[in-house]
Amino acid sequence: MSNNQCLVDILKKGSGYWNSWRLENPEKKLIVGNINFRGQDLNGLDLQGANLNGIDFSGANLREINLQQANLFQADFRETSLEDVDFSSSNLTNAYLNNLDLRGTKFLAAQLDGANLQKSNLQGVNLERTLSRGTNFYEANLEKSHFYQAALHQADLSFAKLNSANLVQAGLIRSDLSNSDLSEADLTEAELVGAWLRNTKFCKANLTRAKLLNSQLSEADFAKATLVDCWVYGISAWEIKNLDTATQKNLIITRDDEPIITVDDLEIAQFIHILLSNQKIRRVIDTITSKVVLILGRFTSERKAILDALREELRNRNYSSVVFDFEKPSERDLTETVSTLAHLSRFVIADITDAKSIPQELQRIIPSLPSLPIQPIILDSQHEYAMFRDFGAYRSVLPPHRYQCIEQLIVSLDEKVIAPALERAQEIAKQRRDFEAHFK
Incomplete structure (x- = not known):
C-alpha cells in the first residue's frame, strides 16, 4: 500500500484516531502528495511537521488543526475555516491565505515570504519574528497584531x-x-528604510529610534506622534499633516558613516539635508532669520548630559537646536558642512571644553561670518586652548561663560548665554546700519 493511501485510510477514521496514531508513530515522516483535502473536515488534526507542499485545502474545515513546522509551500487555504490554527514555524511561502478570517491563528516565526493575505482579518494575531518578505497584506485588518522583529x-x-x-x-x-492606518502603533526601532509611507496615518504612533532613511512621507499624518532619535536622512516630507502636534526630538539627518547632526523638526530636517547636499541652494541663501541655534562640541559619553540639557532648555525656549558632535570620527573634511550650518543659525554655542576639532571649525566660521554671535562655554576647571585668545579681535566672539556643573549652566543659560548672544547680534546689526547710513 502506498504511503498516501495509508495516510488517507488513517485520516478517514477521524482526528482522534489520527492523533493517537501520530503519538504512537512519532518517527513517521508525513510526506503528503496528491491527496485531495478540498472541502474535507480536518478539525483538530495534528499535522505538525508534515510535508504538505502545494496541497489544496480550499473549502476545508481546519479549525484547531496543528500545522506547526509544516511545509505548506504554495498551499491553497482559500475559503477554509482556520479558527485557532497553529502555523508557528511553518513554511507558508507563496501560500494563499487571502480573504480569510484568521483571528485566533498563530504565525509565530512562520515563513510567509510571498504569501497572499490580501483583505484577510488578522486582528490581534501573533506574527512575531515571521519572514514576510514580499508578502501581500493589501487591505488586511492587522489591528493590534504583533510583528515584533518580523521581516516585512x-x-x-x-x-x-x-x-x-x-x-x-x-x-x-x-x-x-x-x-495604511498606523494610529497608536508601536514602531520603536523599526526599520522603514526606503519605505513608501505616502498618506499614511501615524496618529499617536511611537517612532522612537525608528530608521526612516530615504522614505517617502509626503502627506503622512503625524498628529500627536512621537518622533525621537529617528534617522531621517534622505526623506521626502512634502505636505506632512499635523506635525505641529507631534513630539519631535533629536532627528538625525546624516548617514550612519557620518558625524551625527540632529534637528528637532522633520520638515527642517529635509530642508537642511537639501541645503547641505546642494551647492546652488547654499549660494542663494545668504542669511536666514530663524530660531536655529548651532551647538558645537565634543560630547563624549561622560559629557552627553551637557548636550542633552542644552538641547532641552533651548527647545523649551522655542529654539530649534542643530547639534554638531565632533566625537564621531570622520575621514572627510567637515569644515564646509559646519560653515553651512552656521549660515543658518541665529547664534552659535561652542563648548570648548576638551576642544579638539572645534578650533579648526571656529577658525573658518568666525572670520567668514563676522555678524554671527559666537558664545563659548567651558567647564570651570579647564582652560581655553592657546589659540582661542586670537579671536578676541572679533566683535562677534563673546567672552567664554564658565560653568561648574549642569545645574549652574541651566540656571545661567538665559542671562549668561542666550541674552549676551542676542544683544551682540543687535549691536552688530546697529553698527552695520549706522555705517550704511553714511552712504545714503
Missing part, C-alpha cells in the same frame, strides 16, 4: 489597518505602507 521587507501593506499594532524592531525596508 518589500511587503505590500498599503491600505492595511495597523492600529495599535506592535511593530517594535520590525524590518519594513522598501515596504509599501501607503494609505
